[in-house]
Structures are given as structure tokens and as C-alpha cells.
Amino acid sequence: MKIDKKDIKIIYDEEAVRKRIHELAKEITDFYKSKTDTIHAVCVLKGAVHFFSELVLHIDLNVIYSFVHISSYSGSSSTGKIRVKSWIEESMEDKYVLLVEDVIDTGLTVKYIMRYLRKYRPKDIRLAALAEKRAHDHGVTIDFVGFELDDQFLLGYGLDYNERFRNLPYIGYIEP
Ligand code: IMP
Numbered sequence: 001m002k003i004d005k006k007d008i009k010i011i012y013d014e015e016a017v018r019k020r021i022h023e024l025a026k027e028i029t030d031f032y033k034s035k036t037d038t039i040h041a042v043c044v045l046k047g048a049v050h051f052f053s054e055l056v057l058h059i060d061l062n063v064i065y066s067f068v069h070i071s072s073y074s075g076s077s078s079t080g081k082i083r084v085k086s087w088i089e090e091s092m093e094d095k096y097v098l099l100v101e102d103v104i105d106t107g108l109t110v111k112y113i114m115r116y117l118r119k120y121r122p123k124d125i126r127l128a129a130l131a132e133k134r135a136h137d138h139g140v141t142i143d144f145v146g147f148e149l150d151d152q153f154l155l156g157y158g159l160d161y162n163e164r165f166r167n168l169p170y171i172g173y174i175e176p
């Protein structure tokens with residue numbers, strides 16, 4: 001499939017995306033405030049890069065950064081095969097961990113990451129996602145979710161099609 005930028009329809013423009021992320025940052029701050037002054041935020045590369053950076057800038061706690069690089073998509077669908085390209089080195093033991101992902105679709109990627117993060121015996125682990133697709137019964141509890149969307153193929157704000165369109169400052173979709 002060949003995608004042209006002009007075929008991409010905007011769902012949430014830059015202002016709407018940032019406004020929603022700032023609301024999530026406030027929710028997250030309020031949630032942890034009574035529990036801890038420090039959280040460990042784990043960004044799932046590459047897709048969550050912009051969501052992560054905008055989010056942590058507005059969380060009013062000490063935020064320690066970690067990054068994992070995972071891939072599971074090829075083109076516009078999940079391959080179901082998860083590849084870990086790089087992993088964290090920091091200890092998560094007894095920490096408050098916040099996993100920050102771009103989109104939850106089938107839920108496979110995030111379940112996989114969670115399973116491994118739990119082996120570090122964190123004190124608590126939560127999930128923040130920029131978007132969730134309603135199409136699948138993914139069975140994942142998303143503690144902080146930006147947007148609930150239909151089963152569209154999304155692009156922009158970190159989301160790609162074969163590595164393209166990540167740097168669009170809005171969330172858009174293409175018709176199937
Ligand atoms: P899941 O494992 O099926 O939940 O898929 C999640 C991963 O696939 C996410 O980390 C995304 O990077 C990618 N993904 C899922 N849906 C989309 C989409 O609509 N556009 C771009 N990437 C997507």
C-alpha cells in the first residue's frame with residue numbers, strides 16, 4: 001500500500017493532542033502524589049516517543065526515564081511477533097513503574113512487556129497509552145488512556161506506516 005500525506009485525515013490536531021496529554025499528566029500526578037515522589041517511566045520506542053516526552057514534561061513528580069525498543073508491526077497490521085531491539089538496564093525493584101505506550105491494539109505488545117517488567121519485582125506497575133482501539137477485546141487494563149478510537153489505522157504523533165509519518169504533529173488515519 002502506498003500512502004500519500006494528503007490521504008491522511010486528521011482526527012486530533014496538535015492542540016487537541018497536547019491538551020489531552022496535559023490532562024493525563026495531571027491525572028498521573030494526582031494518582032501518585034500520595035504514594036511516592038518518584039516514578040520510573042518506561043517509554044516504548046519508537047511510537048511512544050512524542051507522547052512520552054510531552055507527558056513527562058507535565059508530570060509534577062521526579063520522573064526517572066527508561067526506554068525499551070520493541071517492534072511488532074509491519075505495514076498496517078500486527079505481525080504478532082514481538083521483537084525486543086533494546087531493553088532497560090536500570091533496576092525496577094521496589095519502584096513505581098509507569099509504562100508509556102503509543103497504541104493498544106491487540107494488547108500483545110504491552111502484555112509481553114508487562115510480563116518481563118514484573119520479573120524486576122516493581123512495587124507497582126501502571127500503564128499509560130496515548131490511544132486505545134476499541135475493536136479488540138485486548139484484556140489489558142489501561143490506567144491512563146488518552147483517546148479511545150475505532151479500528152482505524154493511525155498515523156502521526158509517533159505512529160508510523162513502515163517508519164514514515166511519525167513526525168506529523170497530529171493524530172490522523174487513513175481509510176482502509
Ligand atoms: P498490539 O500489540 O496489537 O497491541 O499493537 C501495539 C503496537 O503496534 C504498538 O506499539 C504500535 O506501535 C503498533 N500499532 C498498533 N496500531 C497502530 C496504528 O494504528 N498505527 C501505527 N502503529 C500501530
Ligand code: MG
Nearest residue numbers: 045046047102
Ligand atoms: Mg509501538
